[in-house]
Amino acid sequence: MITLYGIKNCDTVKKALKWCAENQLSATLHDYRVDGLDEEWLVKMEGILGWDKLVNKRSTTWRNLDDEIKNNLDRELALKTLLENPTLIKRPITVKDDVVLLGFNAKEYATQLLK
16 A cells, blocks of 8 residues: 655646556555645654655745744754645655555556556
8 A cells, every 4th residue: 555645736646546556556645635634754754764855945834934944944943844834745645554654656656566
C-alpha cells in the first residue's frame, strides 16, 4: 500500500496519484487539511528527509511567512512552523513500506515503487 501525504488540490499530488493509478498501484491520499498532521510522523519524516528538504520555499505559504521565521529557520523552528502550516511541506511525501520519496518524479517512482 502506498500513501501520499499532501493536499488534494496540489497539482503535483494529482500527478503522483494519476501515475500510481496508471501503473495499477493502490495509493491513498493523506490530506493534511482533512486528516491532520501528526507531530510524531513529521519528526520521523524529518529524520529521513531532513528539515531543509521538507520546507517548500517556493510555496505561497513560505512567501506569506514572517521574515523573522524565514531568516532564523533551524530544525526546531522548521518543525514547529511545518506543524502550524502543513501546506508549507513539500509534496507529496510518498511512503511505501520502507521507501520514502519527496516530490514527484516519474522515473524515481518507477524505480522505487514498481519493485
